[in-house]
Amino acid sequence: MTMTPRLITIAFSHYCEKARWALDRADIDYVEDAHLPLFSYLPLVRAGAKRTAPALVTDDGTVLVDSTDILRWCDAHGRAEPLFPPGDDEVVALEEEFDRHLGPATRRLGYFYLLKDKRATLDVLAKHGPRWERVLGKASRPLAAALLRRGLRIDPAGAERSRAVIDRTFSEIGERLRDGRKYLCGDRLTAADLTFAALAAPVLLPDQYSEYLPREELVPPAFREVADAYRATPAGEYGLRMYLER
Ligand SMILES: N[C@@H](CCC(=O)N[C@@H](CS)C(=O)NCC(=O)O)C(=O)O
Structure with missing residues (x-):
């Protein structure tokens, strides 16, 4: 069946x-x-x-x-061109690198700014999932936030380390794009591009991801400032461009 x-x-x-x-x-x-x-x-x-x-x-x-x-x-x-073109080890290596380093770093930095703000957190928690989870999630927000903070080591020192990882990745990707290429490997979208853009989303806040973000007016100003700075980098512009193709 x-x-x-x-x-x-x-x-x-x-x-x-x-x-x-x-x-x-x-x-x-x-x-x-x-x-x-x-x-x-x-x-x-x-x-x-x-x-x-x-x-x-x-x-x-x-x-x-x-x-x-x-x-x-x-x-x-599926029906699309492969995300992992056969024999392309570079795509495999980049995808793995983003998974291991960029993903945890953007998650920690995103949570760092989000969890500080009760209204923004509640807004995100209210959007998806079964109703009972949302009700319970709202009621247990302080506990859930504490568990996440501990589990993911979301504190100022952790946020700084994560910021350094994101900065390094963004500058490496910026370097790679300097020759004017549109995609990281070859001339079409691969797993490297998709993974970079998706895993950078918590710090780029793409419009196409907005249903998972706090409403525009509730995004904490410090969070917005950090996102605006990343959005303005070559790697950030490229990540947002991948989202336009999403
Ligand atoms: N390597 C995994 C990482 C996924 C991951 O870290 N998921 C997080 C959410 S962003 C999670 O479910 N965390 C719950 C936990 O680790 O207890 C993948 O690529 O699927």
Whole structure:
């Protein structure tokens, strides 16, 4: 029996955004099973996945527990040009590098600014996931924020380290783009481009990601300032350009 693939997510997670982008691009029919942070554990464990979102339960019941595996599955089952062109080791290396370093850094910096602001946090928590999670998430916001802060080491020193990782990555990508190329590898979008743009989204705040962000007027000014600075860099402009093609 085949079923519609189910993507289990933390709705606003950038790794989940990466998976959604690949599935949408490959024109694959799927349903999103969206949750709030921490509440995501139950459906993930039930599906036999790891604790991290996203996980994809495919049409034959296979469970993919990592966003990179989901991208590869899209290549095998979708209709788009492959995100991993056969034999292109550079795409593989860049994608892996962004996953390991850029993703955790943008997540920490984004949470650092978001969690300080109660109204902005509540706005994000109110948008997706089952109603009971949103009600409970709202009521337990201080506890949930404390757990996230501890679990992800979201503090001023951590934020500074993450900022340095993002700055380094952005300047390396800026260097790469200096010869005027439109994409990181070759002349079309690959997993490297998609992964950079999705994982940079928490600091670029692309319009196309706005349904996962606090409403414009609730974005804390310090957060907006940081995002504006990243948006103005060559790597930031390029990330936003990838989003225009999303
Ligand atoms: N390598 C994983 C990372 C995914 C990841 O870090 N997901 C986060 C959300 S942004 C998560 O589910 N965290 C919950 C936890 O680690 O307990 C992937 O690419 O799928």
